[in-house]
Amino acid sequence: MIPIRSASTAQQVHDWLYRCVLRGDLLPGMRLSETEIAAQVGLSRQPVREAFIRLASDGLAEIRPQRGTYIGRISVRAVLSARLIREAVESDLGRMVARSRPDLSAMAAELDLQARADAAGDVPAFVESDDRFHGAMAEAAGHPAVWQDLERLKAQMNRMRHLSMRVFDRSATIAQHRAILTALQAGDGDAAETAIRTHLRQMLTELPEMARTHPDYFTD
Amino acid sequence: MIPIRSASTAQQVHDWLYRCVLRGDLLPGMRLSETEIAAQVGLSRQPVREAFIRLASDGLAEIRPQRGTYIGRISVRAVLSARLIREAVESDLGRMVARSRPDLSAMAAELDLQARADAAGDVPAFVESDDRFHGAMAEAAGHPAVWQDLERLKAQMNRMRHLSMRVFDRSATIAQHRAILTALQAGDGDAAETAIRTHLRQMLTELPEMARTHPDYFTD
């Protein structure tokens, strides 16, 4: 028999809240009430409370003792750190891919998806495909586990991107992705690194813009 | 008035357990009982349980529903991922330091500490100074927050190092650190990157060795 191993209720609540925060359904600074959520999902406070603890560990919520729990604001510093880490790591991964010349059809497929999502104006689909594009590169480099680690760091970044991708030019992102893929297919490590760094540095201009537009969503 | 804000008891229990795991006082595979720990620290089960949840979020414990909570084994994959990420990030940080030529006395001070700790055979002190050495480089590069992020990923790695540093040649580590510092002081970015990558690749030989020596402490 297949071990379905339904996760604990508290874990399920956490996963639900986690997605809500990343998708922007729960906005920075918003208040989270244990009793309120508990009533919504038909549970007692305890599992909800434990879900909040997990959420705080993710850096997505802030538990202020005896005061209340709030959705954390997007930390500019955290986004910049994650960005720097991504630039360094993905540069190395890109070089590995360029050297070993693996199959890159997965990345190409995501590129097509992005074009369609852009045309349809489906922002969530675009952002998710963007993620999978970079994940596919890590996979092609033979280090899928590294992408798992980056996912955690990227949490804060993703929240911003769900906002910024509504505003900024998505076709520019697609062009940058295409440049990366072309360099990788050509096996040109230097060009790949350059393209990757250029692409990820795009965020350095987007971030201050978003922080200016939505000052109450950001901190630091 | 200074907001002392004594952390919640659950948080204190978590911090205590966290240190115990990293120092190796709690060994991989060991069983953690809510009731037992609760009795030890004179609390009820609930705060201990919440501490376990935090510990699981850190990847240091594994909660098996209705079965028990166990200290997680050291994931070889996680260590390799963290190592790859560190190599990429610290290479970039090293280049930044070499370019901007900031004050590096903090790194030099840690180097001295390591020599003394090695002579005294104080392994924990050595490992902690090793950490601060790398942290000081991130600080010198102007990105202390990046090191904060790496600390989380390094958790699994540190557990291994507390084991391996008892076995392997610590003077070799010191020599590698000296090479890094020398390159940084000279402002030689290429040499710094080479030294950093060489240093961090040392782990690629140590890890399989440790996994072979302590097979029941590792997984993957």
Next chain:
DNA sequence: CCTGCTTTACTCGTATGGAAGTATGGCATA
């Protein structure tokens, strides 16, 4: 009108009891 205290309602934090699930040992059986 403004200031300061008091009350009140709310929050999170902890303790405890019961429910559901799992592993283990003993026992009957082949």
Next chain:
DNA sequence: TATGCCATACTTCCATACGAGTAAAGCAGG
């Protein structure tokens, strides 16, 4: 002896109750 069933003891998980601390509203006094 080997095997399968079953009762028991143990675990985590959830619900509930109580306590401590905070914040804000109401009110008295200037």
